[in-house]
Amino acid sequence: MTGYYAITRKRLYSWWWDSHIPKNSKWIHQNLADMDSKVKAMIKLIEEDADSFARRAEMYYKKRPELMKLVEEFYRAYRALAERYDHATVELRHAHKTMAEAFPNQVPFDMIEDSASSSCSEPRTPEKTPPGIQLFYDSDSAATSRRGLSHVGSSETEVERLKRTLVELGAEKEAFSLQYQLSLNKLSRLEKDLKDAQKDVNGLDERASKAEIESRILAQGLAKLEAERDNALLRYNQSMKKIADLEESYAHAQEDVKGLTNRATEAETEAETFKQAQSRLHSEKEAGLARYNQCLVMISTLEKKVKEAEENAVMLSNQSLKAEDEIKALRQELLKANESHSSIVFLVGYFRLRFWVAGEDSVC
Missing domain, CATH: 1.20.58 (Methane Monooxygenase Hydroxylase; Chain G, domain 1)
Structure with missing residues (x-):
């Protein structure tokens, strides 16, 4: 997934990743390398993503100053590059003019016209060029002019040296022109990306506001649910306490029932014993009564016999x-x-x- 994301990002910013930084000038190489690192940092900031809208909005407000700082530094580097290109163009035009004045037959007319037209067509910034660079080019141009005017006798050597200088300046001019155009294209694409990011951020702000409203509504609902949960928990605890009391009462009732059952069993056993004893005593009573009746009959008979005997x-x-x-x-x-x-x-x-x-x- 990470490899696919890297390939997609490289394809999206192919205009930047496929750029070429020339090494024919140390200053251009350093300046463009610095611009390249800043643009990469800007792209990394723009492409950062988050899981939620609130996190994206937080990242936007947190990274916005850093992004503005990178844009400012990128603009300064671009301005310095444009000033250097403008200065090199002016110096090249002065060099062509000096050569044309010193050696009118040696310098081609189309090169002079190309230099003059290029210097007129390219935009110039009214800002002042850095002092160190200005002194370097002024001293170089003055030395070239003095050598061209004072050493007329050694014209061939001077012409060759000036031609080499022109070739180097022309190459540097072409590099400046190419990098200037590339920088303009990159800057326009970055501005477009920044506008798209701003739109996305605005959309994220709106969605974050909606999410905040929803979160407040959910927080209120959550508070209500928590209150209902607390009430339900209180009722549940009361119910559990009642259940525990009822279980304890039931346990005591079971013990009482068990005791009563044992007592009832014992009473039934005693009643059965009493019934058996009563039945036995009743049988003995009946037998005794029968024998008593027999004895009474016998006594009556004996009394009669005694009377008869007496008589x-x-x-x-x-x-x-x-x-x-x-x-x-x-x-x-x-x-x-x-x-x-x-x-x-x-x-x-x-x-x-x-x-x-x-x-x-x-x-x-």
Whole structure:
């Protein structure tokens, strides 16, 4: 992705990356190299991107002074280059004029016209040329003129030297002209890029304003949601507290229910035991009552027999032995009844005593 972006950027600014910096002049090379580094820095600043509109706007306001400083330095370098080109053109025209005056037959007329027309057609800046460069060219031009006028005898050597000087100045002039045109083109493209960047920044400002409004709306909505969340959290905590209390109450109720269940089980067990005991006692009671009724019947019978015995004492004297046997039998029955119930035993003893007394009386 980075390689693709670098290729696209190089293709977009091919007019700059494919430029050529001549090395025939050290000053031109340094000046154009400085301009090249400044333009690269400007392009790097222009091409910087960000993830959000707010970040882009922040980058724009943060990098704008640096970009303006680079534009100012680029303009100064361009102005110095234009002044140097204008000065070289003037010096070349003076040199051609001096050669034409000193050697009218040696200097071609078309070269003089080309120099004069070039110097008139090129724009000149009213600003003052740097003093060091001006002194260098003034001294060079004056020395050339003095040598051309004083040494008439050695004309061939002087002409050759002046021709070489003209060739060098012509080459420097061509380089200045080419670089001047390239600088104009670059400057116009940079101005266009700056205008496009300004438009993009204006659009980013508008979008940043909209984003700021949206962010305020979202912040208000977020505050409202946070308040609702806090209320819901409070209600949730209250509900959780109620649930915890209910769970604790439920646990106590479960313990109480468990205790009541155990007590109910024990009560049911005791009730069952009581029922069984009641049933057993009822059965024993029924059996005792039946035996008691039998004893009552037997007592009634015995009472009748005793009365009959008393009435028939005399008649039963002979039957006393038989009565005794019966009394023995009755005694055995009374003993059996005494084992089942204590009251019957008491009655049997009582009747036994009576029978015994009655027997004693009858014997007597």
